[in-house]
Amino acid sequence: MTAPLRRALADYLTIRRALGFKLVARAEALLGQFVDYLDAHQAGTVTIEHAVAWATLPADADPWWWALRLSPVRGFATYLHSLDPSAQVPPARLIPAQHRRATPHLYSDADLAALLAAAGRISRPLPAATYQTLLGLLAVTGMRVGEAISLDRADLDPDAGLLQVREGKFGKSRLLPLHPSTVTALAGYLRTRDQLLPQPATPALLISAKGNRLRYNRVWETVHRLIHNAGLDSVGPAGGPPRIHDLRHSFAVATVLGWYRDGADVQAQLPRLSTYLGHTDPKHTYWYLSAAPELLALAEQRLETHRARRP
Template sequence: MTTLRLALDDYLDLRHSLGFSLRRDAKLLAQFISYLDEQHTDTVTTASAVAWASLPADASPGWLGFRMRVVRGFAAYLQTLDPAVEVPPPGLLSGNGRRAVPYLYSDTDIAALFAEAEQLRTPLRTATMHTVIGLLAVTGMRIGEVIDLDDTDFDATGGLLVVRHAKFGKSRQIPLHPSAVTALLAYQRLRDQTCPRLVASALLVSATGTRLLSYNVGQTFAKLVRRAGLTARSPSCRPRPHDLRHTFAVRTLLDWYRDDGDIAAQLPLLSTYLGHVSPANTYWYLHAAPELLAEAAKRLDATSGVPR
């Protein structure tokens, strides 16, 4: 094992102890070190960081910026051990700091994804993708949280999912609709019949009984999106698994608006449910979706007496 790989292990251990998950960071940094090995260099320079971060063809500025931020954090750690390490300045591949515009799925879109999942190679793969998509749509969980669920995190009697060690080290309980409980129990039965000797303790598994990998789920989801005919609405608004979480949040807020709910009082509840560190992160949805802006405008006009 190279010195850089040993340093990476120490860096990840340190960040994990502070409550960070870093699943994607760990994968990217391992790829970065492999790139440095191919270049026959054993240290990090600004030039090597930019060259690696820029590798993906046709990648969005946001993704290139994320890759650079991951390397910058690791380089800053390495520099405390070796002053010769260069830390790339913040302005490089910044990605403009813009968040992707949420792709809000309609019921028809979700039904189309389910239909395409029926065409996957095995009944277990179909059931697994149905369950992944369903959980993202009805709970607003993050994809990493869904993949990390263990069998013991599903309480069928209480109708709960327990999300452990989520983003920023936070844990929470998510109540499930009875229909979701029924669907998860059916999935477990099929899973156990198909893979009687599970390799992992995971709730959702691959065809070989192992825990799902985010990369593989993302690839399969992208395939379903293409086959379902779902297309980007703009360069910054493309259908992603994470947008099912956005769709859940926006639909919840829309329901509250249309029921004349007290949004200011209820928003912290949604923030807690989604696992946001602060309600400020949830307020982002109020200006990220045109549908919500329209509902907010209606309420403003009604209270101000402005005719429509």
């Protein structure tokens, strides 16, 4: 019954991309799941009732998650309505919710070592090497997961020690200087990769067991399984498990902690960190740092020292 809806969804996604819009993988996956839901309920088009019923799954989720699920459905429903007036468009703010940022878990060196060891225990050698490299790269660069899996092999310049992030979030590209040990680790991964799979099906830097580019949803599932296997389930804030995105928070906090301990001018360095992380505004970087008690204590200590020196 939903074959026309599936064709309409494919056309909608094609038109969005042709117009220059960049649908994130999660939004595209959600729309596919919504069409599956309509199929299961033998619905021939989008109705507000079906949209809300699907968006509010699971029933015990936070309302911000329901609102996030409904958002791409509104866009698709608006497109459908232009073709079929019987398609209903859910009103804006139908599910009012304010996103609450999760308290990040700051990975310790021991946490990261346990996570890398868990990745090394993956049964197949290529995925084991890939996930160890991915986790290590996220930890030492603070890259977004989507940026890391979008890297091509040609984006790495080992001689210059640079990694190019192309078309990251908000369409921004940037160059990331790498520590020599990171360049060495990446070179080791590429040698292993070439031995196990000399001719992958993709130019991607990080590849799956079949030689394809990693998919975000699969990476999320695998890493959170590794978090469980590493025994880190209960060490997150408020009893929740650490998240893969917390590696980015941990990098930012560790960088600023190092500046404080070295006596550097942190305020002068923060714009550089914002650029390195790919933030559009330094205020986003400040939020990354607000959840670290040790960092706040060092900042307070420096402020008190500054006050004591004033006449």
